[in-house]
Amino acid sequence: MKEKNTLTTRDELKTYFEIGDQPTENQFAELIDSYAHLSEFNFGLSIRPSGKTSFKYYHFYKADDVMNSGAGHKIVESLPEISPEKIEGYSHILSRCVYYKNLDVKLVGEIDIENHQPKIIIERYKQRKRMQSGYVKPAGFYKEKMADAKRWNRKSEYSIEKNETTIDIEPIHYFRPHADYKEFLPSGSVNKPDSFKYIKHRKPFAVAQAILEININGIIYRSRPVGMKIILGSSGKHDAINFVFD
Known part of the structure; x- marks a missing residue:
């Protein structure tokens, strides 16, 4: 027996x-x-701002013809001693050092890195938009296509190789620039009466969510999303871009 x-x-x-x-x-x-039944396979994502602050220097540009440029702005990583280069169709509006937090990520549950191939998926919140075809795309969270994300120096997914790790999403790329750093707005946002712009301390913020994706025998499963606000550090030169989680 x-x-x-x-x-x-x-x-x-x-x-x-x-x-x-x-x-x-x-x-x-x-x-x-x-x-294990899938309902018993409890997996998820613990994510928080890193205790360490990083910084990079950027040149910020705005398109001379935003509507027909294909990319309304450009953010170019550089060094303080390097003058901004001229980019056809764009005007340089600002250069500065940007301080920001990274994200400390911990996988929750019995995740096997080799077998489950975990990824962190970043979905941006996008406002309601009428497409050229006439279709109205509802507001919501969307994962950017890899090529689109790359054009804006963002990534829509991060392969995870350890159960605890730190990822750098370079959060400045979730904003579109203005000559006044305090007036940066979420990238892709449209100014209209019901649009979100600032937290109560009048710091601009962008909305996104992080999801843990795993592969079980060729089938993709996703954890519940972790909502977050990416808050521009705009109260002083060393005020870092930070994150607030739902």
């Missing part, structure tokens, strides 16, 4: 279902009990 709480190996389970076999009720029960 099989000892209680002893797992049946895969090879032994297979012998129950060979041609001509008539599996018993107990053998079916062993098969079911040998695998």
Whole structure:
């Protein structure tokens, strides 16, 4: 008689279902009990701002013809001693050092890095938009196409190689520039009466969410999203871009 709480190996389970076999009720029960049901496989994401502050120097540009430029602005990483280069169709409006927090990420649950191939997916909140075809795309969270994200120096997914790690999303790229740093707004936002712009301390913010994605036997599963506000550090030169989580 099989000892209680002893797992049946895969090879032994297979012998129950060979041609001509008539599996018993107990053998079916062993098969079911040998695998975790998805509802029992509790996995998720713990994410918070890093205690360490990073900084980079950027040149900010605005398109001379925003509506027909294809990209209304450009943000170019540089060094303080390097003058901003001329970019055809764009005007340089600001250069400065930007301080910001990274994200400390911890995977929750029995995640096997090699087998589950975890990724962090970043979805940006986008306002309601009427497309050229006439279709009205509702407001909501959307994962950017890889090519679109790259054009704006963002990434829409990050492969995770450890259960605890730090990722740098360079949060300045979630804003569109203005000659006054305090007046930066969320990238892709449209100015209208019901649009969000500032937290109560009048710091501009962008809205996004992070999701843990894992692969189980070729099927993709996603955790519940972790909502976050990316808040521009605009109260002083060393005020870092930070994150607030729902």
